[in-house]
Amino acid sequence: MLNAPVYTSASLKAELNEKGWRLTPQRETILNVFQKLPEGQHLSAEDLYHELQEKNEGISLSTIYRTLKLMSRMGILRELELAEGHKHYEINQPFHHHHHLICVRCNKTIEFKSDPILKIGTKAAQKEGYHILDCQLTIHAVCPTCQRSLLPL
Numbered sequence: 001m002l003n004a005p006v007y008t009s010a011s012l013k014a015e016l017n018e019k020g021w022r023l024t025p026q027r028e029t030i031l032n033v034f035q036k037l038p039e040g041q042h043l044s045a046e047d048l049y050h051e052l053q054e055k056n057e058g059i060s061l062s063t064i065y066r067t068l069k070l071m072s073r074m075g076i077l078r079e080l081e082l083a084e085g086h087k088h089y090e091i092n093q094p095f096h097h098h099h100h101l102i103c104v105r106c107n108k109t110i111e112f113k114s115d116p117i118l119k120i121g122t123k124a125a126q127k128e129g130y131h132i133l134d135c136q137l138t139i140h141a142v143c144p145t146c147q148r149s150l151l152p153l
Contacts, residue, residue: 015074026059030067034077034091040111042080042088075133092134099136103143 012031013023033048043051045068049061068089072079077089080100097118101110114137121135142150 012076021070026063027067027071029057029059030064031071031076034071034089037091042090042109044086044088046086048089078134078136080136081138097135100138102138102140103146104140105142105146105149108143108145 009023009028009031012027016023016027029052030048033051034043037043045061045064048068049059049064052059052064068077068079068087071077072089075092078092080088080090098111098113099117101112102108117137118135122132125132
């Protein structure tokens, strides 16, 4: 079924070497940041850039964008389209499949799990002969707080 590997610096280095790339200090630093993120937290490229700047890491924004794209293609990171108009990323943990409920007004994001969604996605993929790598659903809605602010006075 869905089986993204758990990446360590050594396994990332091996996979990059296999494809003719190197594990640069910048790639290792970025991987470490995502591995240490609390569950449910996502970072945009800009968020990551600011966090690395605070730690005096000299990684340019363009390097961050390239690294995030590479790690997404490799399956290390999940690329998320959230309500804020730009991509966010999180570590792609095996067996931690979850979905996102996003308020379109305040951008509050809630993660939730749903085995039926995963089963439907897996079944659809298998029916068409696909090997499923990830299954995620994003629901755009209006949260209770924002609903209250929409009520007429």
